[in-house]
Amino acid sequence: MTVTEVLAWVAFPYIAATSFFAGHIIRFRYDKYGWTSRSSQTYENKLLAWGSPLFHYGIFGVFAGHALGLFIPREWTEAIGIDEHAYHLIAVWGGSIATAVMIAGIIILLIRRSTVGRVVRVTTTMDVVMYTLLVATVVFGTAALLKHQIFGEAFNYRGTISPWLRSLMIFQPDVTLMTGVPLAFQLHVLTAVALFLVWPYTRLVHVLSAPFGYLFRPYVVYRSRDAQRGARKTPRGWEHSYTVESDPAGSRSTDSGSMDSGSMDSGSTASGSNPSERERAGR
Amino acid sequence: MRVMAQMSMVMNLDKCIGCHTCSVTCKQVWTNRDGMEYVWFNNVETRPGLGYPRGYEDQEKWKGGWERTKRGRLKMRAGGRMSLLFRIFANPNLPTIDDYYEPWTYDYDMLTKAPQTKNGPVARPKSQLTGKDLDIQWSGNWDDNLGGSQETAADDPILAHMSEHVKMEFEETFMFYLPRICEHCLNPTCVSACPSGAMYKREEDGIVLVDQDACRGWRMCVSGCPYKKVYFNHKTNKAEKCTLCYPLIEQGKPTICSETCVGRLRYLGLMLYDADAVLEAASIENEHELLEAQRNVMLDPFDPAVIAAAKSEGMADDWIEAAQKSPIYKLLSEYKVALPLHPEYRTMPMVWYIPPLSPVVDVVSNTGNDGEDVRNLFAAIDKLRIPLEYLAGLFTAGDTAPVEQSLRKLAAMRSYMRDINLGNEPDESIAQAVGMTGTEIEAMYRLLAIAKYEDRYVIPKAHVEQARDLEDLACSLDGDGGPGMGGPERSDRLRSPRKPATPSGATVAGFKALKNMSDPTQPSTPGRLNLLNWDGRGGDSGLFPPAEPAGGSA
Ligand code: SF4
Ligand code: SF4
Numbered sequence: 100m101t102v103t104e105v106l107a108w109v110a111f112p113y114i115a116a117t118s119f120f121a122g123h124i125i126r127f128r129y130d131k132y133g134w135t136s137r138s139s140q141t142y143e144n145k146l147l148a149w150g151s152p153l154f155h156y157g158i159f160g161v162f163a164g165h166a167l168g169l170f171i172p173r174e175w176t177e178a179i180g181i182d183e184h185a186y187h188l189i190a191v192w193g194g195s196i197a198t199a200v201m202i203a204g205i206i207i208l209l210i211r212r213s214t215v216g217r218v219v220r221v222t223t224t225m226d227v228v229m230y231t232l233l234v235a236t237v238v239f240g241t242a243a244l245l246k247h248q249i250f251g252e253a254f255n256y257r258g259t260i261s262p263w264l265r266s267l268m269i270f271q272p273d274v275t276l277m278t279g280v281p282l283a284f285q286l287h288v289l290t291a292v293a294l295f296l297v298w299p300y301t302r303l304v305h306v307l308s309a310p311f312g313y314l315f316r317p318y319v320v321y322r323s324r325d326a327q328r329g330a331r332k333t334p335r336g337w338e339h340s341y342t343v344e345s346d347p348a349g350s351r352s353t354d355s356g357s358m359d360s361g362s363m364d365s366g367s368t369a370s371g372s373n374p375s376e377r378e379r380a381g382r
Numbered sequence: 383m384r385v386m387a388q389m390s391m392v393m394n395l396d397k398c399i400g401c402h403t404c405s406v407t408c409k410q411v412w413t414n415r416d417g418m419e420y421v422w423f424n425n426v427e428t429r430p431g432l433g434y435p436r437g438y439e440d441q442e443k444w445k446g447g448w449e450r451t452k453r454g455r456l457k458m459r460a461g462g463r464m465s466l467l468f469r470i471f472a473n474p475n476l477p478t479i480d481d482y483y484e485p486w487t488y489d490y491d492m493l494t495k496a497p498q499t500k501n502g503p504v505a506r507p508k509s510q511l512t513g514k515d516l517d518i519q520w521s522g523n524w525d526d527n528l529g530g531s532q533e534t535a536a537d538d539p540i541l542a543h544m545s546e547h548v549k550m551e552f553e554e555t556f557m558f559y560l561p562r563i564c565e566h567c568l569n570p571t572c573v574s575a576c577p578s579g580a581m582y583k584r585e586e587d588g589i590v591l592v593d594q595d596a597c598r599g600w601r602m603c604v605s606g607c608p609y610k611k612v613y614f615n616h617k618t619n620k621a622e623k624c625t626l627c628y629p630l631i632e633q634g635k636p637t638i639c640s641e642t643c644v645g646r647l648r649y650l651g652l653m654l655y656d657a658d659a660v661l662e663a664a665s666i667e668n669e670h671e672l673l674e675a676q677r678n679v680m681l682d683p684f685d686p687a688v689i690a691a692a693k694s695e696g697m698a699d700d701w702i703e704a705a706q707k708s709p710i711y712k713l714l715s716e717y718k719v720a721l722p723l724h725p726e727y728r729t730m731p732m733v734w735y736i737p738p739l740s741p742v743v744d745v746v747s748n749t750g751n752d753g754e755d756v757r758n759l760f761a762a763i764d765k766l767r768i769p770l771e772y773l774a775g776l777f778t779a780g781d782t783a784p785v786e787q788s789l790r791k792l793a794a795m796r797s798y799m800r801d802i803n804l805g806n807e808p809d810e811s812i813a814q815a816v817g818m819t820g821t822e823i824e825a826m827y828r829l830l831a832i833a834k835y836e837d838r839y840v841i842p843k844a845h846v847e848q849a850r851d852l853e854d855l856a857c858s859l860d861g862d863g864g865p866g867m868g869g870p871e872r873s874d875r876l877r878s879p880r881k882p883a884t885p886s887g888a889t890v891a892g893f894k895a896l897k898n899m900s901d902p903t904q905p906s907t908p909g910r911l912n913l914l915n916w917d918g919r920g921g922d923s924g925l926f927p928p929a930e931p932a933g934g935s936a
Contacts, residue, residue, distance in 0.1 A: 133618075135619040135620055138599050138614075140478070217512055220512060313578075318573070319583060320576075322582035324844070
């Protein structure tokens with residue numbers, strides 16, 4: 100266990116994780132206005148129409164694969180009757196298809212980002228950093244996939260990398276697990292960790308805003324102005340209040356309630372800053 | 383019944399001279415920033431014409447608004463919630479900036495810095511997106527006054543839906559201006575399409591807004607709005623839209639576009655409506671019935687039951703009173719001369735229009751006949767099918783009858799009032815011919831033709847129990863020489879800088895601000911930057927107070 104190893108497999112991941120969580124919280128607290136997907140679709144549509152969905156759907160597959168490989172211990176999959184061979188087949192085939200789709204998307208997006216004048220001009224330094232780390236992660240990951248999983252004799256990451264990650268998560272880091280891992284995997288892990296480090300300071304924040312709450316809220320969102328100004332007189336302290344508690348909306352509309360979308364951005368200012376503001380179900 | 387109030391607007395198209403003052407003042411106040419160069423919250427388009435963005439009315443292409451499913455339910459034309467989320471990575475219906483126009487500036491530097499040459503220097507257009515030379519092809523009002531319309535007007539989605547002969551003849555026939563802002567719809571697709579729930583309709587006055595802190599730039603509102611009145615700020619990457627100047631409205635003042643309108647053709651006031659009835663009305667099968675359905679959603683502010691319901695919802699008395707005095711109520715529900723823009727989008731728009739009679743009058747006068755004679759006008763309305771059909775395409779989903787009724791009322795008003803102006807006995811039969819009384823016609827004339835400031839704008843102030851907060855929010859347009867200067871007694875004391883010292887509630891700071899503002903040579907805070915004209919680039923000295931002398935020159 101050398102110092103470098105401890106730095107790389109313990110210190111660095113913890114720093115990155117701290118940065119990831121603290122960065123998101125701080126940014127959400129102080130920079131909601133800057134929290135966006137930074138879409139450039141209004142500048143250019145034709146390349147994006149292919150590149151962006153390919154990339155995003157590809158990466159969903161990749162993400163699902165990683166979640167499976169990293170967080171589901173081998174004993175569990177075996178317990179439900181998936182033996183090592185079957186698992187390997189599923190992982191390699193599924194992983195290859197998802198990776199191919201993602202890479203196709205990323206190539207289109209990179210071409211777009213570097214050749215379309217309007218898009219080039221709005222590319223920030225953080226975009227470049229983010230793209231570099233992302234591409235590096237993808238390249239090393241793909242290299243590892245090709246060299247070891249497809250053409251080599253399958254490297255057992257579920258006995259090394261996965262338990263290492265889980266050891267970090269329960270704050271009992273086990274460095275030795277990572278020392279024997281092939282270089283391509285090591286680099287893949289390191290670049291990925293670096294990506295998580297810069298994540299909150301890039302456009303990637305939009306990932307946390309994935310708007311699943313949309314599926315469950317009423318179509319039309321109503322919101323009151325702040326309690327002090329409105330069509331309604333602000334009641335004196337001893338009077339019945341229309342805007343604060345005893346929400347009359349509940350009795351008026353059938354499916355009232357908050358439209359909280361479950362994601363981090365849900366009704367940020369709506370429910371956050373002012374308790375008297377509320378959204379009411381339209382219908 | 384769930385009574386809600388809606389701040390609404392009516393525009394009297396006959397009076398629009400197409401001067402674009404409204405667009406320019408709006409731009410100065412709201413969209414003179416980077417990322418918003420191409421954005422016009424208020425735009426004025428010449429019709430027939432393509433509009434802005436180009437051909438936005440072609441919903442087969444843009445898929446804005448709602449459509450009625452076979453089962454009688456409303457569904458967003460772009461698809462349900464699931465399919466919207468699946469297409470969030472690349473919105474297939476999003477207009478690109480080229481559908482509006484590529485914003486540009488000129489390299490003015492050339493004019494002053496070019497070395498001496500044989501030919502004079504030229505300031506060439508430069509794209510504000512790429513900084514490169516730009517061959518200008520289109521703008522927000524490229525086909526203004528039918529300029530170049532021979533080339534483009536065939537693509538006007540309204541004309542495209544009319545019969546063939548129109549395309550050949552329309553040029554000699556008619557032309558008018560259509561100023562547009564956000565409709566602040568009762569059933570807004572923009573709000574419904576927003577995945578983040580960042581857009582909302584205000585409970586108090588129905589103004590539709592984007593919460594800038596909650597917007598994540600998913601762009602679904604932009605394509606969802608059939609009027610294309612939500613815009614993507616390509617610098618902040620958030621959606622922005624017409625706010626109906628809510629900071630002014632809250633103070634009981636009209637919007638910038640209304641205040642500065644040269645034709646004085648805009649009306650602002652409250653409408654009470656039954657929020658529970660909106661969805662059903664918007665789902666009516668026959669598009670021609672949508673107008674009547676929307677009228678029925680509106681509530682009579684004099685009806686005791688409505689008043690009681692409004693009060694039980696906590697609506698303040700002065701708001702109910704304002705709804706009773708509302709010019710919008712008169713134009714929509716009493717005289718029924720105003721019509722909604724594209725009711726067939728089923729969003730229940732709340733900026734309505736009085737269709738222009740001028741194309742008809744022009745034809746009558748041009749043929750040497752008396753353009754104020756009611757028989758000539760009625761006959762012309764009957765005969766001029768083309769403008770009628772076109773107006774119907776805009777305002778009534780193609781049903782000419784309501785447009786005709788509206789125009790006949792305007793024609794009757796014209797003739798009836800001529801008699802009075804000439805000192806003749808007014809002819810009651812003219813009024814009867816359009817189902818009105820002479821008194822009603824005169825009242826309508828006062829509202830439409832005299833159009834006094836206090837009749838045009840009946841805007842109750844937001845309830846401000848912390849009145850002082852708003853007192854200090856002096857509007858920068860109210861200074862001497864500012865467009866908002868002066869105004870009638872009725873509006874609050876902030877309007878007139880000459881008597882700002884009304885004691886109650888006026889703070890010293892507010893007083894000073896007003897005093898400074900009334901002197902145009904004096905910036906409101908000396909040495910400070912006026913953020914209203916700041917383009918965000920450079921020049922940040924003055925953003926902060928001068929540094930302490932001891933602290934050096936930082
Ligand atoms: S007109 Fe305004 S309120 Fe209506 S859908 Fe468009 S942006 Fe929304
Ligand atoms: S300022 Fe008034 S008259 Fe001029 S274009 Fe605008 S709406 Fe028409």
